[in-house]
Amino acid sequence: MAYTLKINGRSQTVDVDDDTPLLWVLRDVLGMMGTKFGCGMALCGACTVHLDGQPVRSCITTVDSVGTGEITTIEAIGRTPAGQRIQQAWIDLEVPQCGYCQSGQIMSAAALLAANPRPTDTDIDDAMSGNICRCGTYVRIREGIKRAAAGGSGRTGG
Amino acid sequence: MAQTAGNKAGEQVPTRRDIIRAGVGAGGALFVVFGIPSIAKVVQADAGATARPAPAPAPAPAAAAGPPFMPSGFVRIDPAGTVTLTMPQVEMGQGTYTSMPMLIAEELEVELSQVKLAAAPADDKLYGNPLIGFQVTGGSTSVRGFFKPLRVAGATAREMLIAGAAKTWGVDPASCRAEKGVVVHDASGRRAPYGELVATAAAVAVPTDVKLKDPKSFKLIGTSARRLDVADKTTGRAQFGIDVRLPGLLIATVAASPVIGGKLRSVDDTAAKAVKGVRQIVRLEDAVAVVADHMGAARKGLAALAIVWDEGANAKVGTADVVATLQAATTQSGVVAERKGDVDAAMAAAAKTVEAVYELPFLAHTTMEPMNCTVHLRKDACDLWVGSQVVSRARATAADVTGLPPERIAVHNHLLGGGFGRRLEIDFVTQAVQIAKQVDAPVKVVWSREEDIQHDIYRPYYVDRLKAGLDAGGRPSAFHHRVTGSSIMARWVPAYFKDGLDADAVDGAAGPYDFDNLLVDYVRREPPAGLLTGWWRGVGVTHNAFMVESFIDELAQAAGREPIDYRRALLARQPRARAVLDLVAEKAGWGAPMPKGRGRGVALLFGFGTYVAQVAEVDVSPKGEVRVSRVVCAVDCGITINPDTVRAQMEGGIVYGLTAALYGEITLKNGRVEQSNFDNYQALRINEVPAIEVHIVSSLEEPGGIGEPGTSGIAPALVNAIYAATGKRLRKLPIDGRQLAAT
Ligand code: FES
Ligand code: FES
Numbered sequence: 001m002a003y004t005l006k007i008n009g010r011s012q013t014v015d016v017d018d019d020t021p022l023l024w025v026l027r028d029v030l031g032m033m034g035t036k037f038g039c040g041m042a043l044c045g046a047c048t049v050h051l052d053g054q055p056v057r058s059c060i061t062t063v064d065s066v067g068t069g070e071i072t073t074i075e076a077i078g079r080t081p082a083g084q085r086i087q088q089a090w091i092d093l094e095v096p097q098c099g100y101c102q103s104g105q106i107m108s109a110a111a112l113l114a115a116n117p118r119p120t121d122t123d124i125d126d127a128m129s130g131n132i133c134r135c136g137t138y139v140r141i142r143e144g145i146k147r148a149a150a151g152g153s154g155r156t157g158g
Numbered sequence: 159m160a161q162t163a164g165n166k167a168g169e170q171v172p173t174r175r176d177i178i179r180a181g182v183g184a185g186g187a188l189f190v191v192f193g194i195p196s197i198a199k200v201v202q203a204d205a206g207a208t209a210r211p212a213p214a215p216a217p218a219p220a221a222a223a224g225p226p227f228m229p230s231g232f233v234r235i236d237p238a239g240t241v242t243l244t245m246p247q248v249e250m251g252q253g254t255y256t257s258m259p260m261l262i263a264e265e266l267e268v269e270l271s272q273v274k275l276a277a278a279p280a281d282d283k284l285y286g287n288p289l290i291g292f293q294v295t296g297g298s299t300s301v302r303g304f305f306k307p308l309r310v311a312g313a314t315a316r317e318m319l320i321a322g323a324a325k326t327w328g329v330d331p332a333s334c335r336a337e338k339g340v341v342v343h344d345a346s347g348r349r350a351p352y353g354e355l356v357a358t359a360a361a362v363a364v365p366t367d368v369k370l371k372d373p374k375s376f377k378l379i380g381t382s383a384r385r386l387d388v389a390d391k392t393t394g395r396a397q398f399g400i401d402v403r404l405p406g407l408l409i410a411t412v413a414a415s416p417v418i419g420g421k422l423r424s425v426d427d428t429a430a431k432a433v434k435g436v437r438q439i440v441r442l443e444d445a446v447a448v449v450a451d452h453m454g455a456a457r458k459g460l461a462a463l464a465i466v467w468d469e470g471a472n473a474k475v476g477t478a479d480v481v482a483t484l485q486a487a488t489t490q491s492g493v494v495a496e497r498k499g500d501v502d503a504a505m506a507a508a509a510k511t512v513e514a515v516y517e518l519p520f521l522a523h524t525t526m527e528p529m530n531c532t533v534h535l536r537k538d539a540c541d542l543w544v545g546s547q548v549v550s551r552a553r554a555t556a557a558d559v560t561g562l563p564p565e566r567i568a569v570h571n572h573l574l575g576g577g578f579g580r581r582l583e584i585d586f587v588t589q590a591v592q593i594a595k596q597v598d599a600p601v602k603v604v605w606s607r608e609e610d611i612q613h614d615i616y617r618p619y620y621v622d623r624l625k626a627g628l629d630a631g632g633r634p635s636a637f638h639h640r641v642t643g644s645s646i647m648a649r650w651v652p653a654y655f656k657d658g659l660d661a662d663a664v665d666g667a668a669g670p671y672d673f674d675n676l677l678v679d680y681v682r683r684e685p686p687a688g689l690l691t692g693w694w695r696g697v698g699v700t701h702n703a704f705m706v707e708s709f710i711d712e713l714a715q716a717a718g719r720e721p722i723d724y725r726r727a728l729l730a731r732q733p734r735a736r737a738v739l740d741l742v743a744e745k746a747g748w749g750a751p752m753p754k755g756r757g758r759g760v761a762l763l764f765g766f767g768t769y770v771a772q773v774a775e776v777d778v779s780p781k782g783e784v785r786v787s788r789v790v791c792a793v794d795c796g797i798t799i800n801p802d803t804v805r806a807q808m809e810g811g812i813v814y815g816l817t818a819a820l821y822g823e824i825t826l827k828n829g830r831v832e833q834s835n836f837d838n839y840q841a842l843r844i845n846e847v848p849a850i851e852v853h854i855v856s857s858l859e860e861p862g863g864i865g866e867p868g869t870s871g872i873a874p875a876l877v878n879a880i881y882a883a884t885g886k887r888l889r890k891l892p893i894d895g896r897q898l899a900a901t
Contacts, residue, residue: 017434020454028409028452033401034394036575038526039607040457043836046526074394090392094384094802097810098251099391100398100526100575125845132836134526134576135251136813138847140806 003063007032008076018064023047025063026073034074034103038132045131046100048107049073055111057130074103082114085148093144097135105131109145118149227356229318229364231284232262232311239339239353241268244276246285246293247300248547249387250577251810252865253803254300256385258308260799261301264378265312265371267336268352270386277571280553280564290651293550296582296693298766298863301799305861306370313368315359322358323350373797373858382802387573399545399572400530400604407532408437410593410603411456414445414613417469417829419688422446429462439463440596447593453604472829475686480826481517483683484621488515488642492679493657495641495664499675504636508627512716516624516705517890520824521617521694522839527575528610529586532602533594539566540591543602545574547581555584559591578814579693582650583615611839612831616824617694618643618663619685620701624709627675632717633727637673639664639705642681644691658682665698666870669706670735670764671728689826695814696866699765700873707761707874708889711881721760721878722748734794735764737855738771742792745853746773752883755779756787759878761871767862768795769855772812774875775848778883782899786816786848786876791868793852796859804864808852811868817842819873823892 002015005025014029021040026032026049035058038046042057049058050072077083086109089095096102105128112119112127119127124145133141226236234242243262249255255275263270278285282292289303290296316336323341324331327348334343341350352359373379390396415421425446427439435455440447448459505511532543533556540560546552549569557564574581590603605613620643627636645660654661659680667678685691694700714724722743729736739762743749748758755778762771775788791808798804821840825832833839877888884898 016452016454017458019458020452024452024454024457028454031403033397033403036398036526037400037453037528037604039836041607041835041837044526044607044841078393087392091388094388094806096251096385096388096391097253097806098249098526098574098576099387099396102391103394106392129843129845132526132841132843134524134578134814134817134841136810136817136842136847137806138813138842138844139809139850141844142847 003066005063005066005071006068007071008073014063016063018062020063021059022049022061022063022066022071023058026058032073032075036100036103038101038104043132044101044104045108046104048104048131050077050107050111053111053114055108074107077107077110080110080114082148083110085151086110086113086144089144089148092147093140095137095140095144097137101131101133101135105133105141109141109148113145113148119145224357225360227315227318227360229315229359230311231278231281232308233266233315235315235352235356237353237356239351240274241266241272241339241352242274242276244278244285246278246287246304248277248295248545248549248571248574248577250295250545250547250574250581252300252807253385253800254295255387256383257301257799257803258304259386260378260383261304261308262312264376265309266316268339270378270383272339275386278549280550280567280569282550293548294582295547295577296579298768298865298867301861302767302863309370310368313370314365317365317368318359318362319352319355321362322355325362326350326358379797379799380801382800385803396573398527398575399532399543400527400575400602402532402543402572402602404532404534404600406599408449408451408597408599408601409453409456410440410447410449410597410601411453411460411606412445412447412589412593412603412609413460413463413465414609415467415469416612417467417472418475418826418831419472419686420444420470420829421468423466423468425466426464429464430459433459433462438597440593442589442592445589447603449593449597449601457606469829472686472688475829476827477825480619480685481621484619484642487681487683488621488623488640490681492640492642492681493659494677494679495659496668496676496678498673501636501638501675501677504675505625505627505638508635509630510628510716511625512628512713513623513625514709514712514889516622516708518620518701518704519822519891520619520691521818521822522611522614522824522833523576523578523580523694524611524836524839524841525574525576525578525580528605528607529580530602530604531587531590532600533590534600535560535591535594538562539568541568541570542587542591543570543572544587545572545581546584546587547574547577548584551584552587555588556591559588559595578695579697580614582693585615607836608834611833611835614824615690615692617697618646618691622705624705626709626713628713628717632719634673634713636675637668638677639667640679640681641667641702642683643701644684645682646692646697648682649690650692662698664702666702666763666765667706669703669710670732670762670769671710671725672731673728695811696765696870699763699866700815700870703761703763703765703870704873704891707763707871708877711759711874711878712887725760725762734769734859735762738762738769738792738794741853741855742771742773742790745792745851746775746790748773755883757879757882757884759875759880759882761874761878763867763871765867765870767860768793768864768867770867770871772871772875774872774879776876776879776883778880778898780900782895782897784820784880784893784895784898785846788849788851789872789875790851791853791871792855793864793867794855794857794859795862795864796857797861798854798857799861801854804854805852807864808868809850811866812850812872813842813847815869815872816876819876819891820893
């Protein structure tokens with residue numbers, strides 16, 4: 001059936017089964033490829049988007065459960081102050097390797113920072129342990145969140 | 159694609175601003191060239207692809223037209239001054255899309271910010287890996303193989319541009335120099351940007367003996383130049399194979415026989431066909447695919463199929479069967495890989511002998527991006543969109559399946575969402591083309607994570623037997639390592655499997671040590687038919703480092719010696735190995751006392767042209783829970799192209815190796831892989847990751863590889879640390895905490 005979703009501040013109408021996961025609506029129906037598929041079972045975090053500012057796994061979030069909630073994806077997270085700071089820190093520290101998990105990492109990190117401007121290591125563990133990175137960029141992810149929390153000291157080096 | 163106009167930059171990729179060129183190729187398929195606005199331009203397109211004309215260069219100012227200057231397959235400069243570097247090697251996170259351009263730019267005298275990158279098309283002749291012989295990104299060979307060819311390509315282009323300028327100006331080329339994309343004649347103050355020299359440079363004969371810079375005068379190589387792919391990888395714009403969009407594209411997902419080697423008997427697709435969005439059910443000999451408008455419908459359709467499999471010969475196979483075969487085989491003598499002195503005599507004369515058997519499990523790769531391949535097959539041509547470590551092989555399999563000549567097949571390679579050796583295989587490409595043969599539209603075949611884990615091509619199971627004779631001083635006077643496992647080479651490059659010997663399986667089987675009496679032999683045993691084994695980050699070196707470095711620690715203990723001193727005494731002729739060992743000991747604070755339940759372990763290896771030493775610190779709880787708190791890594795990879803990339807690869811490699819050591823194990827039951835997703839095939843998560851310190855030895859030796867050696871040393875460092883903490887020696891991975899619980 002038809003659903004009208006609010007995505008990154010705009011309304012989009014899609015016609016899919018009610019149990020279709022939001023992930024596939026974003027990627028295959030709307031062509032927004034920034035949100036990634038990693039497991040389909042809420043185990044890896046690659047598909048993380050924000051629903052009313054809360055990080056959710058879009059692979060298990062069915063389209064009929066979204067209602068009038070505001071969806072934010074990686075394509076628009078840079079418009080939020082926390083998202084912008086996280087992205088800048090990611091660039092400064094060159095966090096990504098293959099990059100495939102990083103949309104999800106950034107979405108989780110941005111949600112953390114928006115809710116908790118000064119996260120401790122434990123806060124970071126709690127907020128980020130649902131996001132797998134097979135390239136093993138975790139050391140820099142942690143550093144990146146801390147740098148973003150500290151206000152981001154801007155880009156260093158060439 | 160229900161997008162409306164007026165998107166802001168950063169939303170709904172691709173934005174208008176990012177499409178610097180889009181069009182329809184001769185084959186009717188859309189090609190789009192994406193730009194990275196921030197740092198450089200990465201072209202995910204088909205430069206020089208053979209099934210259709212190459213895309214035109216990026217739009218140029220109206221005045222600048224004409225053919226580009228292409229002195230080699232790697233460098234193209236168009237009249238507008240756009241420098242496009244074609245990447246022979248693929249980017250899978252290891253930083254090759256920065257290190258390869260650095261090699262060219264160093265000699266070409268351009269800034270990295272001035273270049274655009276293009277993925278090489280399938281072409282073994284132009285883009286073959288010099289160390290392997292065809293197009294392969296693997297074995298940590300990119301910098302080693304291309305260190306010279308890419309600098310030569312840069313220098314050749316530079317010399318031709320200078321010659322062109324000198325001719326135009328009527329001056330001696332020796333009086334001109336190049337900097338930042340401009341040829342300069344200092345005496346007259348004349349300057350010409352490369353773009354203006356395209357026509358004259360193209361008329362210059364290609365020099366055959368260009369002089370390369372002395373490494374001491376490198377300006378770019380050796381710096382932590384910014385990665386060219388990072389900006390797109392933080393905004394969701396980076397394009398992986400799975401992200402391809404095409405008009406009319408359908409999405410398919412697959413179930414292959416859960417019993418390895420089984421075949422499809424029958425399938426009832428009534429319920430699946432009733433799922434909204436499902437278009438078609440495709441039957442292959444050993445799999446079923448559901449083709450749909452979107453992956454949600456394809457997955458729902460797949461779940462609704464009632465499939466009957468013909469389970470075949472492996473229906474009763476379990477891990478124990480494989481292991482029993484290997485264990486029996488370790489007692490038989492194998493093909494000799496290396497022999498020095500007289501091991502038998504030295505063993506007989508030894509004051510003491512030590513023997514141990516170690517086991518490593520089958521491992522899956524679980525690249526973060528599941529296997530996928532998009533195919534558009536027409537009557538007379540075929541396009542593939544994929545992320546592959548073996549582009550020409552991807553083309554070859556498509557040619558095989560379709561019967562089309564290879565030149566009618568274009569491979570559009572993309573960024574890889576992880577490789578780790580999994581994408582050195584083409585099974586998923588073959589399958590996607592087989593599916594596409596039955597679908598009258600472009601189709602993207604995406605595996606579920608379950609499919610990815612249960613139909614991987616696994617790192618071999620190894621059972622190795624090591625035996626040493628110690629002299630009165632405790633030094634190994636005889637060292638014997640018998641490797642037992644399947645051969646990857648025999649399947650993957652049969653030409654490299656000679657006289658029963660798999661050179662990879664025994665790579666590093668004696669460590670970097672000086673042994674007077676040494677025997678390495680190899681017993682090949684293959685798992686049941688259909689269960690394939692393949693490359694996995696660090697391959698032979700990773701497996702052998704676990705065996706050798708565990709055993710050396712056991713020898714040190716048998717000799718009553720301290721592990722680092724013991725190793726150092728075996729490295730009299732190995733100054734680089736000694737240096738990394740000493741460096742890691744110093745940085746790790748080796749020898750400082752540790753509280754009960756904690757321990758430090760070391761491992762040392764030489765692999766891929768690189769020396770690595772690692773110290774792991776662990777904490778083992780009374781319940782046997784292992785926590786790795788700190789890893790210190792010293793690396794000597796010769797000339798370092800980009801130190802920050804080396805650090806990143808060591809960090810990532812350590813996490814990859816730790817994941818395997820703590821959790822990695824694929825097991826079989828009734829012919830089926832028992833693991834299925836990240837709940838039962840776990841990956842290390844951020845809360846489990848140790849502090850990691852990387853120290854790089856500055857060196858002017860030939861460059862070594864860095865993608866794999868970081869992975870190779872961590873498992874032995876870990877078990878050695880566990881031994882130091884608990885006095886318990888684990889000879890099998892993954893770590894079994896139950897064996898460590900205080901009883
Ligand atoms: S794809 Fe949703 S959590 Fe893995
Ligand atoms: S960067 Fe590759 S999986 Fe995280």
